[in-house]
Amino acid sequence: MKVVISGYYGFGNAGDELILDAIITQIRSKEPGLNITVLSVQPEKTSSFYKVRSINRWNPFKSFWAIYRSDILISGGGGLFQDMTGSPSLYYYLLTILTAKLLRKKVFIYAVGINELKLINRFFTAFTLKLCDRITVRENYSFDMLVRWGVSQAKMDVTADPVLHREVPYVNAKRPQPKIAFVLRPPRTEVAASxxxxxxxxxxxxxxxxxxxxxxxFHIEKDLGFTLSVMNSMRSTARLVQWNKPNDLYNIFSEIDMVVSQRLHGLILASLYRIPLVGISDDSKLERYLRELGQKNIAISAETNPYSLLAVIADVWEWRDEFIKNVSNILPSLQLRSKMTAEIFGNEINPAAKLK
Incomplete structure (x- = not known):
């Protein structure tokens, strides 16, 4: 069984690399003999990290040939179907799906998040997704949106982000000096003020x-400059920790006592380790995830007062035992939903596998 995986891979974004690692682990647990090819912007690095075949996603001939020789295309996970960063990336993923369908291949959408789109983009996205064989989304919001767009409920399931499948040991360390990790991303405007x-x-x-x-x-190319500008403006000392392989992040987060994150997978890793967390972003996907955890997202602007944020973070820290108890109750259901995606994928490919 030959599988091609299409997503935002090889760009050095920790969240997407964690997703790819999780998808490969999950589908191999169901079908150990899968022949996996990943479309990546850094195919050599992707091959080395995940022990898969990888080709340059910008090479249309190699991509076409890989899909032609495959049995099924996986598109996902993450927030591929969005136009906040521009429409070209959206149409890349749609065109990849359409190529697979023109070649009469199965297409499985793997635990994606869906955002509101411009009208014309919504039309083409809905048209393309209606052609897919199975669609899994990571929260009810995305499911409801696709239903409004006319995608059949019969071919959709609500699961959860692939990274949530990971089982990690809970260590409630009582350090005299807590380690608080900040996962920041540059703002769209007012960089200096932020x-x-x-x-x-x-x-x-x-x-x-x-x-x-x-x-x-998390995204070295995009986040490092802004992070360094924050560090250079501080009076107190701070430490910068960089990751190389996505699995490095599990080791890093196992040593953290609290997380303040502007990136979704900073929050997901924190919740896996039952670490108190605070989300600070105007990105709706963070808000949707925090709502599932029973937590509030803090939207910020250039006028945000740091001392009001301090009060919120200090409050979460003071009530951390209650937070840990709450997350420990909610997390198992999210992990079960995450594991469901691989089960659904396994059911989807079994008929094709029997024909081999």
Missing amino acids: AGMFSKLCDSLSQRISAKIIFIP
């Missing part, structure tokens, strides 16, 4: 609860 706000927040946290501040850039 950097100043975060530097004041980190300095205040360091003083108020004697915290060690750690910065973890």
